[in-house]
Amino acid sequence: MKKKIGVYICHCGGNISDYVDVEQVRKAVENEPGVFLAKTTMFACADSNQKEMVEDIAAQHLDGVVVASCSPKLHLITFRAVTERAGLNKYNYVHANIREQVSWAHSDNKPGATEKAIRIVKSAIAKVNRSESLEPVKVSATKAVAVIGAGVAGMRAAIELAEAGSEVYLIEREHFVGGRVAQFDDLCVSTETGKTLVTRLYDEVMKHKHVTLFTGAEVIETSGSVGNFNLKVKVVPRYIELRCKEHQLQDAIDVCPVQVPDEFNFNITMRKAIYHNYPSEYPQLPAIDIKNCTRCGECEKVCENINFDQKTEYLNLKVGSILLATGFDPYEPKRGEFGYGEIENVVTLPQFKRIMHYSKDKLMYRGKQIKHIAYIYCVGSRQVDGENKYCSRYCCTATIHSAVTAKNKFKDIYNYHFNRGIRTYGKQEVLYDESSRKGDIYLQSFEDAPPVVEKKGDKTIVKITDILTNNKELEVEADLVVLVTGMVPRKENSIAGLLKVPKGRDNFFNEIHMKLRPVETVIDGITIAGASQGPKNIMESMNSALSAATKSFSIVNAGELALEPTVAKIDKENCEWCGKCDEACPYSAFTKIEYNGKFIAEVNETICKGCGMCLPVCDTNAIELIGFTDKEVESMIDALV
Amino acid sequence: MPEQKETLEYDVLVVGGGIAGGESALNLANIGYKVLLLEKELTIGGKMILLSKVFPTLDCAACITTPKVSEISRHPNITIFTSTVAKKINKIAEHRFEAVILKKPRYVNVPDCTGCQLCEEACPVSVTDQYQYGLVGRKAAYIPFSIASPRAAAIDIDNCTLCGACERACPTKCIDFTQTEEEYLVKVKSVVVATGFNLFDPLKIPRYGFGKFKNVITSMQMERQLAPTRPFNTILRPGDGKMPDNIAYVLCTGSRDKTVGNPICSQICCMYSIKQAQLLMGALPMADITIYYLHIRAFGKGFNEFYAQAQDMGVEFVKGKVGKITENEDGNLILRYEDIESGVVKEAEHDMVVLSVGVLPNMEISETFENKNLELDPFNFVGQPDILASPAKTSIEGVFVAGTASGPMDIPDSILSGGAASAETTSYLRRASL
Incomplete structure (x- = not known):
């Protein structure tokens, strides 16, 4: 006392x-x-x-x-x-x-x-x-960081971490780096293109001796905790040997009989199972999409550098911190949503950008010249009925930027923006102003009465009750309808499941504190960057990547970390390993060990968070939580009642 | 002439002790760099420490800012100079900057001040309180506000009559009228510019009647009325002390308005107005709140949901630009506005009007750089020549920008920008040591 x-x-x-x-x-x-x-x-x-x-x-x-x-x-x-x-x-x-x-x-x-x-x-x-003096659990930190995802945010974070003095493993699931930005041409608020930005980041990544890039690589197992995470990484081969001969490669691509939709172009084109990178993607080495390859062997006949004997490799990496920059998926409209998938000239904004990429002088889609373009905003965002209540932040500006770009690049373009209140926040406002001055037409719908896309004969019509003209019913005949699709969390994000990264109500990764700690998570040592945390434009993703790099660096730079000693403690005599604590533990902190001829549970102090989930399930009352011992808690209850 | 003091040496000079500068300083200090943090005001914490609650979490701003401020002020690697400005900064070579800083006298010996406020009681001079945005008065001897850091008295020498009452009242004899301006030469390897923003002055729009009609206030004044350290402990309209029951918000006051020279959107006003509306509905359950807007920019994480929540709570949103405000004899205000949904010009009466004032650049810092040009963008914020890959870089290598110095942004974006500035500074400093 x-x-x-x-x-x-x-x-x-x-x-x-x-x-x-x-x-x-x-x-x-x-x-x-x-x-x-x-x-x-x-x-x-x-x-x-x-x-x-x-x-x-x-x-x-x-x-x-x-x-x-x-x-x-x-x-x-x-x-x-x-x-x-x-x-x-x-x-x-x-x-x-x-x-x-x-x-x-x-x-x-x-x-x-x-x-x-x-x-x-x-x-x-x-x-x-009844409190007792406790000493923190000390662990030494490995001076290395794993950056998951080699889009622009991941690459930028990797460069900064290496510059600051950490070893960096940059792990990319695809065979090519550059992420979503590689799919963009002209970028907003800059004279750069997606290609130039990706190229200079990739060049810096490659030139830095402390960054190791793995492509075709995915983390499949994790263990450990802050300061010392162990990652098992599966690396899928490209099945093509280095220094392959360019003309032979083209021959191999030509003879490949497999045709699959090209995801890089959001499925508006097809590609082969053996395929080359786009100019904005790196490394500049082809790869074989083994999931779709039929192993017919045609490519091997014309190209000597193809090697199906290349094996999937497994690597074990040890890092002090993990930085997640796993990006986003564009929202995929449901079939029939504003005519998507049913009316042939209804596309998404990402598809529209690729259509512009492939057009010269005249904007062409499916062999027809496009003049009148209707953009329908907030598709998959700010849903009144659907799950996505959030605003995707980047799309208003991205759409207006695309519309202005189309007008500058192609002849006879007329833009009609069917919006729900334009959100070109900050300096982006000038772009909205520019597009209005250039004659773009803005029509605004009510929250609960979105525009309607329908087919009238061979014409595609977009109808709206327009707030801006005193609720008039207006119609636009469009050559192309662009659905402004927002950002959604990655559908396949296995690393998040492995690490049990918490998600917010919008299903993006959740930060510790929305205002003051936006790149840290409740799991010590795991930071989040870019659009994996929520919709962002490129500049905002960079700021978040650099912030996360700083936080991860200060963890691995500390040398020694002091962890909370308020963890579960096993009474070895009373424990009769039943495994219930292990099942209850959300952090996998328990292991089964042998002690005095019996099996008991052991707590890994660096993993245990002291949450107490194991206490009530223990039949023999063999677990005590340091800092919340039974006598402490009982005395508190006595004082309360 | 200011007194010339010794030369100081640090790794980094951070100019501005708001939330962005503080984040940069803390990150750098945690990595092991020695930081000198300059703040021109009497306290660090910038504008955030003065806010009521923050959107969309409705955390009490003081409650989340004070631990941060306390961490900054205690950090062994951070030295803070308040009431201090950078007079000039010169780049001598890569990783070599020399700054001349001017520390204005506080006339109080801070370590000895206990914050007992006896000097305030004794002081006979009353002037308007800048930290309460003119809502109430303060003395010439005063503590800025209760959660200021440092929480120490200061003498407002411009308004002081030198009567000596404060000196006599002070139990620790910490008031010292012999203090003079001190000038230091500071040698550093890198500079972070975190000089924040200015609020739009609504006197520039005379048709809104600010300064003429007492019940037209700015959003920052409303922020102070809602804050835990609020002056009235309730919401009052300044004209007659009546509790308002029909409050209007005029968005885009000084933003998206070429007539006042500011074509851009201020990025925060929609959300802080929605937040204030929600807080007002708690503080004044019977009051009606109407927000006059052009577009609601609820774009950040959780913002659109927060906007929907305000709609569900009964906040009225009217799409329309307010053209003119006039005053009735009873102090109520008539708003003449274009109601966009019906397409006609209408008038509405409210008993209090809040002008949601926008974010303007703080241009002082660019003149501070003597031998190199710190370039500004077309809107006079600090320019970002490599905005996509290195948003914290400025036109001067080794000088980085954090927070609203580079453009309007909310608190999380300021924190991210502060983090980016510290990351770039770290790698710049490391290149110096290689």
Whole structure:
């Protein structure tokens, strides 16, 4: 039991004290066993109060500290650091939440709120009376980072990490790097094209001796934790040997009998099972799509560099941190959604960009010249009925940019934008202005009454009730209808499943804190970058990639990491390995080991997060959670009831 | 003449102690670099520390900013100079910058100040409080606000009568009128520009009546009324202290408006207005809130859902540009606007109007660079010559930009931009050591 506990009760500038009588709370707890001083404070977290706490702890030799304020999610670490600075072991600090759990929850009952606050503070005092000094678990960190995904965000992060001094493994599932940007031509807010941007990033990746690039590579197993992750990587061969002869290769492509839709062109063209990279994709080496290859052997007859004996390889990598830059998928409209898949001249925005890529002078699609283009916005985003409630952020600007580009590049283009309120935020606004000045027509639909695409004879008509012209029913005859499809999370993202990366309600990766910690995840050592975290344009993806690189670097650069000692502990005598703890553990922290002629569970302290899921399932009560021992929790319950 | 002090040496000079500069400084300090953080105001934390809650999480801004600010101010690798500006910065060579910085006197010895506020009580001078955006007054001897960092008094010498009352009241004798301006030469290897933004001054649109009609306020003033450190502890209209029950927001005040020289969208006003509307519905459950908008730019993570939530709560959204505001005898305001959905010009009466003012560049920093040109973009934000691959790079190698100094952005984007600036600075510094 403690003799000198300091208790601080926070007003939170009114957030608490508007509903809880903090002075009454102070009086009610100042004579609790062990309490030496009890104070109230306007903002416990403010620097001035922290300073005062440090002085109190040091001068009065306090042996336990309680702050009653907001959720521990916000400030547990803050006040642990305060006690540590004052020379007291930080595990002698206990946090009482009287804001989220009291003042905000019971704003309709002030006396009740005050009574509840008193009990919560008393239970924290009971816990701190039994707290013990603990030392962190120390692990050394491997100075290497795995970057998953070699789109522009992943490549940029890899370069920065290597420049800062880390070893980098850049792992790309496809045979070619460049991601989505390789599929773009002209880029917004820049004179660059997708090709020039991908090329210079790839060149830098290749020139950096501390970046190792793996293509056709996928992480299939993970273990370990922050500082020391082990990754098993499967690398699929290209089945083509280096320095293949160019003319022979073209012959091999020509003789290949397999035709599959070319995903690079969003299926508007076909490709063979043996195929070359596009100029904006690297490395500049062909590959065989083994999933679709029939092994007919025709290519081998004309090209001596094809080698079907190449084997899938498995590599084991050890890294201190993992940076996920796995990108996005464009939304794939359902069949019949605005005529998609049913009316031949309805395409998506990514397809439209590729159509522009293949057109010269005149914009052509399926042999017909395109003049009148109708863009239908928010397809797959801001869905009133569907699951995707979010805005995809980049599409308004990307569409207007494409429309302006089409107008500049081709003759007789007329653009009609069927939108739901244009969101060209920030400096992108000037592009909207430019397109309006160039004569683009904007029509806006109501949230619940989207435009309709229909076939009238051989004509494709888009109809709208237009907000901007006093709800007039308007029709446009379009040569091409472009569905402005938003960004959705990657459908196939096995690494996220392996690492149990949390996802938000929109199914993109979830950050720790949306405002202040946007690239870190609750899994220590795993950072997220680019559109894997949510829709972003290129510049925003770069900022996020560089931020994630900084965070990953500071982990691996630390040399030694201090992890929380508040983990599960096995009572070896009582444990009779039943495996229930292992099943309950969301982090796979348990292993089965032999001890004194029986099997028991062992906890990997670097993996265990101290979540406590294993405790209630243990039949023999052989698990104790350090920092939340039975005697601590029982004393808290006694104080509460 | 300012007093010439010793030469200081650091790895990085970060100009601006807001949330972006703070993020850059922290990242660099965590990697092991020594950082000098300059802040022209009396406290670090920038504009974020003054906000009420943040969208779309509705976290209390003070609650999430103070730990960050505290971490910055405690970090052994970060030295903070408040009330300090960079007068000039010269690039001598790669990885060699020399800056002259000017530290204005606070007339208070900060380490000795306990923040007891007795000097405030004693001071006989009342002036408007810039940190409360003119809503209330403060003394000439004052603590900026309760969560300021450092939380120490300062003397507003321009308004001080030198009566000496504060000196007599101070229990620790920390007030020192002999302090003078101090000038330091600072040698660093790299510079991060995180000088933030200015808010649009609505006096430039006289037809909205700001400054003339007392019940027309700016969104930052409303932000202060909603903050935990709020001046009135409730929402009042300034004209007569009445609690408003019919509040209008005028979006795009000073944004997307060529007539005031700012053609771009400020990126944050839609969302902060929607947030304030939600908070007002909590604070004044009977009040009607109407938002006059052109397009709602709810584009970020969770933003569109937050916009939908405001609609569900009953916030009224009117698509239309407000042309003119006039005042009734009772202080209520008449908004004349184009109602786009019906296509006619209408008038509506509200008892309080909030102008959602936009984000303007803070151009001072470009003049600070003497021998090299820090190029600005067409909108006078710091230019980003390699915007797609290296958004933090500026026209001067070794000088990086963080946060709203390069354009309008919200808090998460500022944090990402601050992170990008620290990453680029790290690799630039590492090249110096190779």
